[in-house]
Amino acid sequence: MVALTLRRTVTRDPESEFAFELRTCRWAELEWPPGNDSVGDDTVVIVARQLGTKRRRWDTIVLECNRDGLRQRANFGLERLDSDLRHVVGNAPGEWTYYRDALPQPGYPWRYVREAIHRADDRGILETRKRGNRIEIRREWTYPDWLERVVAIENKPDLDASAARALGSQLEYDVAVGLADEVWVATRQTDERVEPALFEDLPVEAGILTLEPDDLTAEVEWHPRSLAIDEPGSRILDRPDGGERDDSAARFEYVDPDWKAAKRLAIAERAYERGWRSFVDTMRPDCRYFELCARDGVQARPHCAAKGCSQTAAECSGTCDEFEPEPPVWRTRGWPIEGGPGKRVQQLLAERRRRRRPGV
Ligand code: SF4
Numbered sequence: 001m002v003a004l005t006l007r008r009t010v011t012r013d014p015e016s017e018f019a020f021e022l023r024t025c026r027w028a029e030l031e032w033p034p035g036n037d038s039v040g041d042d043t044v045v046i047v048a049r050q051l052g053t054k055r056r057r058w059d060t061i062v063l064e065c066n067r068d069g070l071r072q073r074a075n076f077g078l079e080r081l082d083s084d085l086r087h088v089v090g091n092a093p094g095e096w097t098y099y100r101d102a103l104p105q106p107g108y109p110w111r112y113v114r115e116a117i118h119r120a121d122d123r124g125i126l127e128t129r130k131r132g133n134r135i136e137i138r139r140e141w142t143y144p145d146w147l148e149r150v151v152a153i154e155n156k157p158d159l160d161a162s163a164a165r166a167l168g169s170q171l172e173y174d175v176a177v178g179l180a181d182e183v184w185v186a187t188r189q190t191d192e193r194v195e196p197a198l199f200e201d202l203p204v205e206a207g208i209l210t211l212e213p214d215d216l217t218a219e220v221e222w223h224p225r226s227l228a229i230d231e232p233g234s235r236i237l238d239r240p241d242g243g244e245r246d247d248s249a250a251r252f253e254y255v256d257p258d259w260k261a262a263k264r265l266a267i268a269e270r271a272y273e274r275g276w277r278s279f280v281d282t283m284r285p286d287c288r289y290f291e292l293c294a295r296d297g298v299q300a301r302p303h304c305a306a307k308g309c310s311q312t313a314a315e316c317s318g319t320c321d322e323f324e325p326e327p328p329v330w331r332t333r334g335w336p337i338e339g340g341p342g343k344r345v346q347q348l349l350a351e352r353r354r355r356r357r358p359g360v
Helices: 017-031 067-076 083-091 110-122 161-177 257-274 277-282 343-355
Strands: 043-052 057-066 126-131 134-139 147-155 182-188 207-212 217-222 233-238 251-255 290-294 300-304
Touching: 017 043, 017 057, 017 147, 017 182, 017 207, 043 067, 043 257, 043 277, 057 067, 057 257, 083 110, 083 257, 110 126, 110 134, 147 161, 147 257, 161 182, 161 233, 251 257, 277 300, 277 343, 290 343, 300 343
Parallel strands: 147 182, 182 207
Antiparallel strands: 043 057, 057 147, 126 134, 207 217, 233 251, 290 300
16 A cells, blocks of 8 residues: 555655645645744635746745635635636625626627626525526625735745746746736855845845744745735836846736736635645656655655655656556555545545635
8 A cells, every 4th residue: 555655754855846836835735934924813814836827937825815705715616616606606696696687798799798797606506596597596605805915935945046037027027027926036144144046136016034944844044025915016127138238128918906916716626626735736656656744744645665765746646667556456456436546646636625715
């Protein structure tokens, strides 16, 4: 029974960025917010990773949510609500009404709205009935206002000058758009008297956090500024390369506050669905060498028994030379309804995610 054995690692793996990112997620889940601040009892923290927009993906995302709103959000299930579904359930009336009378003009063809109505009905989050040729709808629950703040964290365990340069332009982009309430850089703690990250050329609006991944402690080296999420932002499309002969100007476009609000909620819905343990979805838990290790006695993180290390998602893929399918006997429980290759690992992680969603 190798695949589900939770075992305590005794050697320290060299910390890959991926492993560091998982530690940051775990730390945030346990300790957010950093420093001496605290979120109130009414606030719940949800952590996810590798989400964002088409142009920018954040490593770690922390959502600060209000507990009551999150409980009400749970009525709609663990799966995310995309913008079409939110349009329907967010505007559904308390009394039976023809859907075109109940919902605001969508700005796209009504057939897509009908599709969303049927999907919502299938998920049990909207009541529908037919009157002649007309579809009438009635809400099951009110879609709550559950999201308070979105915080983005970039993980760079080894923040040297070249890593800081690459990161600096990404953080400038984040600050200019103002989609997240705060942006942070998380880097590994060093023994230096002054953390080297403070000497790097990063935007002053970004906070700097030094994390000790083994014992999951963190220090705030630089506090972030709150970004103006309710005001128009600007998206940097192109910037001069800074060469001696380069006199060109950077190109920007404005970002509407309504677009930002919708995008924040879309990211939050995806974070709610996926959490940060979804790393397993892009790996090979159906490989006989795939293990989950309990590094702090609690956190389940991937470990490869063949390579003897914490493998990255890129390594743990269909092209891995050492891949061997798990023996069929490991997956027989519940097969073929609940079983399947790697299913037990996925179920364990999904169960941990569910525990972090009040009301689910
Ligand atoms: S890295 Fe390769 S050998 Fe290791 S668990 Fe993943 S697929 Fe299997």
